[in-house]
Structures are given as structure tokens and as C-alpha cells.
Amino acid sequence: MHLFELNQQLSVAQSLLAQLRDPDIQQDRWRFRHNLQRLGMLLAYELSKTLQYQSFPLHTSLGVAKAADLDQQPLLICVMRAGLPFYQGFSDVFDQADSGFIGAYRQAEQAGMDQDIFLGYSANPAIDGRDLVLIDPMLATGSSLLKVWRLLQQSGTPRSLHIAAAIAAPEGLALLQRELGSAAHFWIGAVDERLNEQAYIVPGLGDAGDLCFGDKG
Numbered sequence: 001m002h003l004f005e006l007n008q009q010l011s012v013a014q015s016l017l018a019q020l021r022d023p024d025i026q027q028d029r030w031r032f033r034h035n036l037q038r039l040g041m042l043l044a045y046e047l048s049k050t051l052q053y054q055s056f057p058l059h060t061s062l063g064v065a066k067a068a069d070l071d072q073q074p075l076l077i078c079v080m081r082a083g084l085p086f087y088q089g090f091s092d093v094f095d096q097a098d099s100g101f102i103g104a105y106r107q108a109e110q111a112g113m114d115q116d117i118f119l120g121y122s123a124n125p126a127i128d129g130r131d132l133v134l135i136d137p138m139l140a141t142g143s144s145l146l147k148v149w150r151l152l153q154q155s156g157t158p159r160s161l162h163i164a165a166a167i168a169a170p171e172g173l174a175l176l177q178r179e180l181g182s183a184a185h186f187w188i189g190a191v192d193e194r195l196n197e198q199a200y201i202v203p204g205l206g207d208a209g210d211l212c213f214g215d216k217g
């Protein structure tokens, strides 16, 4: 298992995370979404360092430069709703990637550790042999991402498996590490303290989907 946590080193990412968590700044929905997108770009760049590349000579107008590009495009899976702006950051970096989209939500009245996760809209390419990146800003209990993974698994075995989240709880990370095995790579903005009784991440940032798009009602 490989865990990369952006928070481990002081950088401008700290400021992004602080803005995402700040209840006053959260009032501006556009800024919240935009900051998730920027965080997605930073994590995508870090992840890109672990992928496979092919080198080739590039003939410029003045000579020959050593160049390299991905040997295959990754497959980005956006877990909606809250995944949309975060995914956009990954898509900006991996600008020729294939993408899949899955709707997932935790039922409000059943919120709690044993809540049910409902998967809705799903449109995904086959994952066999791909560098697969599951993208969701919040990894709380881990149940949503686990259910998404179980669904995708039906279409093959990826070459590599990456999980990206802005904020994760130790409980959810432990579940996914157990269920996905040692081959899974985690790309996280910050690993927080714990889950509360409603399975929200503490200190976390609140409900990411609602902060992006408003109450589900």
C-alpha cells in the first residue's frame, strides 16, 4: 500500500485545504468548487510521477529534444456529486484521459456507520489493464468507494489502482486498505482525526456535495 498525503509537507496546498475547511469561505460555492479543482490538479500531478512513460525524440525547429509521454492514458472515475469539481482538476492534468461517471449517495436518514450507499447513474469504460483512478473528495467510512470499486471490478482487473480524496478518515482508509489490498495507491490531501456518530469526518469540512451544489433536499 502506498499512501501519499499532501498535508505532510508545507506547501501552497495547505492554504487550499484551509480555505476548503473555513466555514466563512465555504459560503462562496464557486470558490469551494474551484479549490477542490485546484487540489485535484495538485494530487493528479503527484500521481502522474508514478505512471509509466515512453521516451521519444522530438524534432523542434532548432534541434532534437528528449521528450516523454504517458504510455497509456489513465482511466478517471468521477464519483458524483461531490466528485465533479475534484475530478475536473484531474481531467485538466490528464487532459486526454478516458473518464467514467458513477452517482453515489449516502441516505441522510440512515446516516451512521452502517448506512446504505446507493449507486445511481453509471457510465464507465472497461477497467481491464488500465491505470484506474477513483476520484471522490471525501473518504469517510469508505463504503461509497468500496461499492464503486465492487461495481467496476466486474469489468476486469486494472494495471494499477489509485484512490484520490481531498480529506480522508483513518477508519475509511483502513477499510479500503483491507478490502482493496496492498496494490492500491492512495492520494490524499489530508488524513483527519476520526469519524463522528453521523459518519462525518472530524474536523473535515462538512458535506462536500452540499457545499458544491446545495442541499439535496
Ligand SMILES: O=P(O)(O)OC[C@H]1O[C@H](OP(=O)(O)OP(=O)(O)O)[C@H](O)[C@@H]1O
Residues within 6 Å of the ligand: 079, 080, 081, 082, 083, 104, 105, 106, 107, 117, 136, 137, 138, 139, 140, 141, 142, 143, 144, 145, 172, 199, 207, 208, 209, 210
Ligand atoms: O466514505 P463514505 O462514508 O461512503 O462517505 C463519502 C461519500 O459521501 C459524500 O457523498 P454524499 O453521499 O454526501 O453524496 P453527494 O456527493 O451527492 O453529496 C462523498 O462525496 C462520498 O461519496
Ligand SMILES: O=c1cc[nH]c(=O)[nH]1
Residues within 6 Å of the ligand: 082, 138, 140, 199, 200, 201, 202, 204, 205, 206, 207, 208, 209
Ligand atoms: O465528512 C463527510 C463525510 C461524508 N461526506 C461528506 O461530504 N463529508
